Every structure is written in structure tokens, then in C-alpha cells.
Amino acid sequence: MHVPRFWREIPNRYNLIGTKCNHCNKVFFPPRAICPNCRRVGNLEPCKLEGKGKVLSFTVVHVAPQDFKDQVPYVLAIIELKEGPKLMAQVTDCDPDEVEIGAEVEITFRRIKEDSEEGIIHYGPKAKLLRSKPSEQT
Amino acid sequence: MRRVALVGVGQTKFGELWDTSFRQMIIEAGTRAIEDAGMEGEKIGAMYVGNMSAGQFIHQEHIASLIADHSGLAPIPCTRIEAACASGGLALREAMIAVGSGIHDIVVAAGIEKMTDVIAEQSLEALATVSDQEWEAFVGATFPALFALMARRHMHEFGTTEEQMALVAVKNHHNARLNAYAQHHIEITVDQVLQSPPICSPLKMLECASITDGAACVILAPLEEARKYTDTPIEIVGAGQASDTIALHDRQSLVNLRSTREAAKAAYQMAGLRPEDVDLAEVQDSTTISEIIAIEDLGFCKKGEGGKVTEDGMTAIDGALPINPSGGLKGKGHPIGATGISQAVEIALQLRGEAGKRQVKNAEIGLTHNIGGSGGTAVVHIFRRQD
Numbered sequence: 327m328h329v330p331r332f333w334r335e336i337p338n339r340y341n342l343i344g345t346k347c348n349h350c351n352k353v354f355f356p357p358r359a360i361c362p363n364c365r366r367v368g369n370l371e372p373c374k375l376e377g378k379g380k381v382l383s384f385t386v387v388h389v390a391p392q393d394f395k396d397q398v399p400y401v402l403a404i405i406e407l408k409e410g411p412k413l414m415a416q417v418t419d420c421d422p423d424e425v426e427i428g429a430e431v432e433i434t435f436r437r438i439k440e441d442s443e444e445g446i447i448h449y450g451p452k453a454k455l456l457r458s459k460p461s462e463q464t
Numbered sequence: 465m466r467r468v469a470l471v472g473v474g475q476t477k478f479g480e481l482w483d484t485s486f487r488q489m490i491i492e493a494g495t496r497a498i499e500d501a502g503m504e505g506e507k508i509g510a511m512y513v514g515n516m517s518a519g520q521f522i523h524q525e526h527i528a529s530l531i532a533d534h535s536g537l538a539p540i541p542c543t544r545i546e547a548a549c550a551s552g553g554l555a556l557r558e559a560m561i562a563v564g565s566g567i568h569d570i571v572v573a574a575g576i577e578k579m580t581d582v583i584a585e586q587s588l589e590a591l592a593t594v595s596d597q598e599w600e601a602f603v604g605a606t607f608p609a610l611f612a613l614m615a616r617r618h619m620h621e622f623g624t625t626e627e628q629m630a631l632v633a634v635k636n637h638h639n640a641r642l643n644a645y646a647q648h649h650i651e652i653t654v655d656q657v658l659q660s661p662p663i664c665s666p667l668k669m670l671e672c673a674s675i676t677d678g679a680a681c682v683i684l685a686p687l688e689e690a691r692k693y694t695d696t697p698i699e700i701v702g703a704g705q706a707s708d709t710i711a712l713h714d715r716q717s718l719v720n721l722r723s724t725r726e727a728a729k730a731a732y733q734m735a736g737l738r739p740e741d742v743d744l745a746e747v748q749d750s751t752t753i754s755e756i757i758a759i760e761d762l763g764f765c766k767k768g769e770g771g772k773v774t775e776d777g778m779t780a781i782d783g784a785l786p787i788n789p790s791g792g793l794k795g796k797g798h799p800i801g802a803t804g805i806s807q808a809v810e811i812a813l814q815l816r817g818e819a820g821k822r823q824v825k826n827a828e829i830g831l832t833h834n835i836g837g838s839g840g841t842a843v844v845h846i847f848r849r850q851d
């Protein structure tokens with residue numbers, strides 16, 4: 327991904343800022359400019375997300391594109407955030423065997439990849455397993 | 465709208481066609497379709513070509529002009545259609561609309577992809593561009609990874625097993641052996657699938673369609689004129705197309721494709737038919753789980769039972785509802801833009817009774833299902849033999 331395209335997305339990526347429809351209250355992340363439910367009736371406003379969620383599904387990637395080759399095998403998951411929206415992120419700092427559907431995670435910001443074309447390092451959201459689940463604390 | 469029928473079909477062999485160029489491939493498929501229709505090229509009024517990415521695969525855009533030019537059909541209008549893996553299906557739909565509306569009489573719908581002029585890694589990267597670049601590919605998603613995420617969730621919700629998914633590949637490889645145009649002519653076993661190298665867990669190498677070159681072509685005419693060109697017109701009785709979010713994570717569900725369901729609903733409605741009326745179908749098995757989810761969403765079995773009915777043999781050539789008798793994307797190969805047209809070629813051959821060793825018995829109504837990316841686009845066509 328080229329530099330201008332990447333930089334444009336930085337505020338949302340780094341701060342987990344989605345958008346919220348002031349008509350139906352649905353929260354979108356990645357942010358949307360138009361609410362698909364309300365279209366012109368709803369206005370979308372920035373909405374900061376807490377970054378807590380759970381794993382809806384995951385895969386361990388063994389065959390990766392050039393920019394990700396040095397990272398295989400890595401875990402890629404769809405995370406459902408507490409506020410409702412879902413996003414795709416790698417699950418970091420874990421053994422692939424530790425990841426399971428339903429596992430609770432927290433979004434953190436990490437190095438995503440080094441761009442082989444531009445040589446710049448891209449940062450973005452990754453998920454970290456919350457190992458002490460609330461149920462285990464009690 | 466006028467009733468529309470297929471009057472000629474043709475395709476190239478699918479595979480790694482090192483010694484054949486993009487231009488040669490489209491001409492070969494087109495010539496076969498024209499010969500099949502016993503038609504003069506002068507009759508053709510327009511052409512629609514499905515192609516995902518000649519820009520990335522052969523570094524050539526503006527292929528509509530190139531194809532009209534080199535097929536000798538210029539100055540007729542030629543239009544390229546792009547919707548990732550659904551490019552071919554959409555080209556067929558536009559061709560149908562053009563004939564149905566009366567704007568043109570004879571229209572060609574073609575599809576082509578030349579994928580092996582670049583190295584495998586570049587193909588993988590080109591394929592990843594069908595996903596959301598900023599929020600999927602950016603974090604390391606590949607095309608198979610998206611289907612792997614659906615597979616894991618399907619296993620979680622319905623108890624679908626890796627063996628059931630493997631059986632889809634085993635069946636489609638078996639069918640491909642009976643198809644001279646198919647890329648792969650080797651039988652595989654469940655054990656071989658399960659032991660093949662992991663691509664994106666739970667999907668393994670033998671569960672993902674391979675990189676393929678190929679072109680396919682069909683010729684459409686108004687049904688009332690179709691008998692000038694063929695004894696067995698294959699009418700397009702239903703057509704539906706739908707869109708969904710480009711990113712998988714934005715969907716309400718990971719275990720069904722709303723685009724497939726909506727496209728199928730529209731096609732069944734237009735045809736006045738129900739899923740149980742369909743005699744055979746060519747569906748998008750870009751991975752094994754894709755076929756399982758497709759047959760559920762098309763209404764051929766209950767949601768969650770796609771794995772089980774595969775295991776029970778329903779989808780085999782001699783089963784109650786044969787799925788992918790051509791070998792599907794897995795066995796026949798998946799030259800992206802050509803796939804949707806090649807599915808229609810197979811259904812036409814089957815409904816005419818010309819499918820040889822893989823002939824489905826007593827087939828009168830066939831269905832094709834073609835999706836783009838992880839399901840951001842879907843297109844369904846229903847065909848009926850007119851004796």
C-alpha cells in the first residue's frame with residue numbers, strides 16, 4: 327500500500343475511531359460515511375471504541391503474500407468489538423494453539439509489516455489475548 | 465423482456481497454458497462457440513467479456529478493444545466486466561439483458577484470465593486485491609484466509625468436519641477426470657487432502673482452487689430465433705445478481721452469503737422455479753467450504769447440513785442433486801474471469817445430453833452460481849432445455 331493511502335487512514339487506525347449513526351445508534355468500524363440502514367436520514371459522527379472484544383473466527387496463515395512472509399505462521403481473526411462492530415486483525419503474542427472462538431481480546435497497536443516496495447513500516451491494530459478471563463478470576 | 469437462449473458454447477482447455485497467449489485463448493474459445501452455433505461471425509452484434517485483472521496478470525488493460533480487434537469482430541461494441549471471480553457471470557447477465565431488451569440480437573458472453581504469465585506469488589497478491597485492501601489485505605488476509613475464517617465458523621456452529629470438506633475436493637477431482645477440458649486429471653483421496661500442506665487452517669492445499677489459464681464463450685440469441693442455430697436451445701429462464709459488503713468482517717454472518725441468497729431468490733422468482741426443481745448445478749467451489757455454503761444458500765439443503773449431504777453422496781454425479789459435474793473450480797481449474805462462463809458451458813452441454821462420461825441423467829433444469837471475492841458479489845442463472 328502506497329504512502330499517501332496509508333497515511334490517510336492513520337487517525338482511525340491508531341485511535342480506533344469508528345463512526346456512529348445518530349439515527350439508529352449503530353457503530354461502524356472501520357468507519358463508514360453513510361449508514362446503510364438510514365442512508366440520508368442518519369448522520370455519522372466519530373466514535374471512539376474501547377478496543378475490547380472476542381474472537382468470532384480465526385485462521386492460521388501458512389502461505390502469505392511477500393510483505394507478510396517473515397511472519398508465518400500467523401493468526402488472523404475476526405474480532406467482534408464490545409460496541410458491536412467487527413474487524414479483522416492478527417492475534418499477536420501467542421501460540422496459535424492458544425486461540426479459540428470466543429476468546430476475549432484487547433486491541434493494541436503494533437507493527438503490521440514492512441512495505442517491500444516503499445520500505446516504510448506500517449503500524450495498525452492487532453489483537454492480544456486477555457489471558458485472565460473474568461470467569462477464571464472469580 | 466424477450467426470452468433468451470444459449471445457441472453456442474465453447475471453451476479452451478483449462479490449465480497452465482505456457483505456450484498460449486491471452487489473444488490466442490479468447491479466439492480459440494470464441495471460434496469453438498461460433499462453430500458450435502454454426503453461425504457466421506457477421507451475425508454477432510455485441511460482446512461482453514468477464515475479466516478480473518489483465519492489468520495485474522499480463523499488464524494489459526483495455527482488453528475489450530484488443531479482443532474485438534483480434535477476433536475480427538471490430539467495430540461491434542465490446543465491453544469488459546469486472547467483479548473479481550464473478551466477472552464471467554456478470555458478463556453473461558449483461559449479454560442476456562442486451563438480447564432480452566432487443567438492443568442486440570446475437571450477443572457473445574465470454575470470460576478469460578491468463579494467470580500464469582506472472583510467478584505464483586504475484587498471482588496470490590493479485591488475487592488478494594479482491595478483498596478490502598485497507599482493512600483485510602492490509603493486516604495480512606489472503607483470498608484463502610477469508611474462506612478459512614468462514615470454514616472455522618461453520619465447523620463451530622454446525623459441527624462440519626474437515627473430512628466432509630475434503631470430500632468436496634475428492635468428488636470434484638473425480639468429476640474432472642471425466643472432463644477433457646479440466647486442469648486436473650488425478651483422483652485424490654480424503655487422506656491426501658487432509659495431509660496436504662496447510663494454506664490457512666483449517667484449509668489445506670488440496671482444498672483450494674489452483675492458478676489457471678483459460679477462456680470460455682457462449683452465444684446468446686432471442687429464443688424465437690434460436691432454432692436457426694441449434695436443435696436444442698438452452699433458455700436462460702432465471703437470472704439474479706446481488707451485492708454485499710466487500711469485507712468479510714462487516715457481514716452479519718460468517719456462515720452464509722447474503723449475496724448468494726438474494727441472487728438466488730431473484731433467479732428462482734424470475735424462473736418461477738424452486739430449488740427442488742433444479743436437476744444439477746455448477747457452484748463456486750473456490751475452496752471446499754465455499755461449495756458447502758453455496759449449496760445451503762441456494763436452498764439445496766438446510767443451513768448447516770452442506771457437509772452432511774456431501775458425505776451422504778447427494779452431490780455426486782449419480783446423486784440426487786449433482787453439484788459441479790464439470791469438476792468445478794477445484795478440479796476443472798479457476799481462471800477467474802472465465803469461470804462464470806465455463807459454468808454456463810457445462811450446464812448447456814449437460815442439458816443437451818452432450819456431457820459424455822460425466823452426463824447427469826434426465827437433466828432438464830440447471831443452475832450456475834458465481835461469486836466475487838468472499839461474496840461481495842453473487843450472480844445466479846437458471847437454464848432450461850427447450851426441446
Ligand SMILES: [Zn+2]
Pocket residue numbers: 347348349350351352361362363364365368
Ligand atoms: Zn443508521
